[in-house]
Amino acid sequence: MEFDALLLSRLQFAFTIAFHILFPAFTIGLAAFLAVLEGLWLWTKRDAFKVLYLFWVKIFALSFGMGVVSGIVLSYQFGTNWSEFIRLTGGVIGPLLAFEVLTAFFLEASFLGVMLFGWRKVGPKLHFTATCLVAIGTSISAFWILSANSWMQTPQGFEIMADGRFQATDFMQVIFNPSFPSRLVHMLLAAFLTTGLVVGAASAYRVLKERNGPAVTGWNESRISLVMAVGLVAVLAPLQLLAGHWSGEVAHEHQPSKTAAIEGYWETRADQPLNLFGIPDRDAQKNHFEVSIPGVGNAIQNVPKDQVIQGLDAWPREDQPPPFIPFFGFRIMVGLGLLMIALGGVGAILIWRRRLFDSPWFLRFCVAMGPSGFLAVLAGWMVTEVGRQPWLVYGVLRTRDAVSPVATAEVATSLIAYITVYSIVFTAGALFILRLMAEGPVAALAEPAPRQDRAPGSALAKAPEDTTPGEGV
Amino acid sequence: MLDLPLIWAGLIATAVLLYVMLDGFDLGVGILFPFAKSKEERDVMMNTIAPVWDGNETWLVLGGGGLLAAFPLAYSVLMPALYLPVLLMLAGLILRGVAFEFRFRARNRGRKFWTQMFAGGSILTALAQGLILGGFIQGVTVQDHRFAGGPFDWLTPYTLLVAAGIVAGYALLGGAWLMMKTKDSLHGDAKRWTLISAAAVGGLLAAVSVATLFIHPRIASRWGFDLGSGFAVDWPTLAPLLAIPALGLIGLWLVVGMARRGSHRWPFAGALLLFLSGYLGLAASFMPYIAPYAVTFRQAAAPDNALGLMLAGTAVILPAILGYTAWVYWVFRGKVDTEAGYH
Numbered sequence: 001m002e003f004d005a006l007l008l009s010r011l012q013f014a015f016t017i018a019f020h021i022l023f024p025a026f027t028i029g030l031a032a033f034l035a036v037l038e039g040l041w042l043w044t045k046r047d048a049f050k051v052l053y054l055f056w057v058k059i060f061a062l063s064f065g066m067g068v069v070s071g072i073v074l075s076y077q078f079g080t081n082w083s084e085f086i087r088l089t090g091g092v093i094g095p096l097l098a099f100e101v102l103t104a105f106f107l108e109a110s111f112l113g114v115m116l117f118g119w120r121k122v123g124p125k126l127h128f129t130a131t132c133l134v135a136i137g138t139s140i141s142a143f144w145i146l147s148a149n150s151w152m153q154t155p156q157g158f159e160i161m162a163d164g165r166f167q168a169t170d171f172m173q174v175i176f177n178p179s180f181p182s183r184l185v186h187m188l189l190a191a192f193l194t195t196g197l198v199v200g201a202a203s204a205y206r207v208l209k210e211r212n213g214p215a216v217t218g219w220n221e222s223r224i225s226l227v228m229a230v231g232l233v234a235v236l237a238p239l240q241l242l243a244g245h246w247s248g249e250v251a252h253e254h255q256p257s258k259t260a261a262i263e264g265y266w267e268t269r270a271d272q273p274l275n276l277f278g279i280p281d282r283d284a285q286k287n288h289f290e291v292s293i294p295g296v297g298n299a300i301q302n303v304p305k306d307q308v309i310q311g312l313d314a315w316p317r318e319d320q321p322p323p324f325i326p327f328f329g330f331r332i333m334v335g336l337g338l339l340m341i342a343l344g345g346v347g348a349i350l351i352w353r354r355r356l357f358d359s360p361w362f363l364r365f366c367v368a369m370g371p372s373g374f375l376a377v378l379a380g381w382m383v384t385e386v387g388r389q390p391w392l393v394y395g396v397l398r399t400r401d402a403v404s405p406v407a408t409a410e411v412a413t414s415l416i417a418y419i420t421v422y423s424i425v426f427t428a429g430a431l432f433i434l435r436l437m438a439e440g441p442v443a444a445l446a447e448p449a450p451r452q453d454r455a456p457g458s459a460l461a462k463a464p465e466d467t468t469p470g471e472g473v
Numbered sequence: 474m475l476d477l478p479l480i481w482a483g484l485i486a487t488a489v490l491l492y493v494m495l496d497g498f499d500l501g502v503g504i505l506f507p508f509a510k511s512k513e514e515r516d517v518m519m520n521t522i523a524p525v526w527d528g529n530e531t532w533l534v535l536g537g538g539g540l541l542a543a544f545p546l547a548y549s550v551l552m553p554a555l556y557l558p559v560l561l562m563l564a565g566l567i568l569r570g571v572a573f574e575f576r577f578r579a580r581n582r583g584r585k586f587w588t589q590m591f592a593g594g595s596i597l598t599a600l601a602q603g604l605i606l607g608g609f610i611q612g613v614t615v616q617d618h619r620f621a622g623g624p625f626d627w628l629t630p631y632t633l634l635v636a637a638g639i640v641a642g643y644a645l646l647g648g649a650w651l652m653m654k655t656k657d658s659l660h661g662d663a664k665r666w667t668l669i670s671a672a673a674v675g676g677l678l679a680a681v682s683v684a685t686l687f688i689h690p691r692i693a694s695r696w697g698f699d700l701g702s703g704f705a706v707d708w709p710t711l712a713p714l715l716a717i718p719a720l721g722l723i724g725l726w727l728v729v730g731m732a733r734r735g736s737h738r739w740p741f742a743g744a745l746l747l748f749l750s751g752y753l754g755l756a757a758s759f760m761p762y763i764a765p766y767a768v769t770f771r772q773a774a775a776p777d778n779a780l781g782l783m784l785a786g787t788a789v790i791l792p793a794i795l796g797y798t799a800w801v802y803w804v805f806r807g808k809v810d811t812e813a814g815y816h
Contacts, residue, residue: 062574068527069570073563075537079552080559087618090545091775095783098542101535102787106794109531110801113524121804165545167776404553410624414560421564425571428587432578 006403008411009081016073018378019422023067025377028142029195030060031135038128048221054444059433061116066429085392085402089166092158092174093148100144108137146187150180152393154254178254182247189240194373200229201370204363206440221441234344252301255394256310258387261323262330265311272297272309280323321389329383336376343369478774481543488539490752492532494745499526501647503569503595505666513811514659521654521809523573528798546773547763553620554613555605558627562601568594599643603636611688615767631684638677645670649741656808664732667740671728692758721750
């Protein structure tokens, strides 16, 4: 393996996007959670919802900031490292990225300011509107970026002009390409699950801690958020299994080489087995230490037993994706997904039996599952992106033909610089977030916030003493 | 039939101008951070921009994303050409951006570190943007629609001069912004910073203007100078363009004169005018090139159907963006003092 500009650019993209995806995966769900909390607070006037809002909005602000700065890197990296990709396909994929900026980034960035700093400046309903707009913005952003990424997986609605550049023939086909609906649903569910698992872990940690202190009888903040989180996981985790299966079916239809890599199929044949384990070996073109169940592979893919499913031998070697990462990434993702379903199912039973807060083993399980959403998201993205190789745009543009004409030393420099900066920034950010979580919702009350005299009963802030109130539009 | 490439060139130029003006004062506040007297002063300085910086920075994402979408050829030539300065800018933007939250969350040593990162990140970003601008104006080497120069083409005495000018210019914007947004002793400091930066900007802008004439024969002839054989001036070409430096002089006068008369707002308007004049001067120099002096904006344009689709969307969305951006500035209008709490 030669460390040339191509390989280093791939490593750099993988590194920077892996860090970036963690934050949207968390903030998409967290923004919606905050909107729900603020809505419940306005509606029920219960203080607990206000405290929860004030607590989680701090974690949101930290995460969102890190998501913003790591996202800008990506929007410039397309040019610095993958300039041929943009030169050739910019006329097709560019509008999708531009619409993301126009419809989502401005909305999020502008109303985030009101959400974080507008307590004393706007009324409660307007503040709630700002929270909702930020939440909507994060989902719109997911819409466009998933559309662009899905087009790279299942391109359609374009033609290649005489000079090699791409031109759209139908933008509706570009945007709503075959893999887009299933991948958007899969990603949004993943984001909500990730948030639910983090909120659940932080809340379970506090509930566990409180077991050692003075007895808690009623519904304090951590108990409320724990039930909300476990309930969310109970509903969404099984749905995610279906969404993932849907996404897999689309891949099977449109990207058969990816499916073959995921399943570890080398041989094209009918009646494929289900490979549970193995070490895919590209040189030997087979799996070592294979553990498989014969006769059920076709059923998993939803096709009749006598139908032929392609194995990797259907493609010349230079067109095969490297199977190792898709094969294991997929199994890690599915394994974590099954654990999430277990968490939701057991949690739902415990809630129903009113035993949730008295089951330390389950609370510890919730804490342990805190990072599982992030891990599953990373594993899933590696499956889908490595599974697309050797193509950047599946079947049309190879990754190696898309790289910028830059020197290897330049890419090595930038990769080292990113690793250094990201290590500092994201270590610090993670520590700040973990510190807040360890303190729990009381942290919300310890800091300057809407003043006490106007909080109870009403909502966020009305600011009678402020001399420059901006009462809205 | 609409001239789509021309409209898009105008839209992207506007986005970049808005970015430079809006994030310019954010970065300027960061550049001035080391000169503040106390933690409380730095808190207030940061609080004047905390609610709006993220929206301001988004214009940079629109500038980059818009260039990618509307002029993919220019984007794919410029980014590899400016690889290292873009890297420096992104590193600076990361450190500056997270410092808003981190400085507030950190304790003791950590706060000191993130204070330094906020200032350092802002200065690095400004320097890098100056190098990018300088490297852009002096032109890039292109062959077969691809960048074909070396990794350090952007590093010349000229680009260093432009970088110094951008740092001084952002400091001026930041100082004038703080004059408008603060009171008492901090306001007095801001006034001093503004006047010092204005002097630096006046000198550097003049130096950059003269140096730019020597960067490429095209620029000299665009301004009516013939520097090839001795020195000749074509007045009919030069005369109408003199309105641009005149605008700059008015801006400079607004900054200095009105600051001395005790105005809190006019210096900021003057600083914006000064930036507008510099921007127009450069735009007049390199139009119609979008990757000087190899690719024009027409050669780089995306297919018409892509430009048309984006224009339809932009026509609806951009007024909304401008509307709610103005509303956010309205909500956070007025002076900021130590009382203005975070979150």
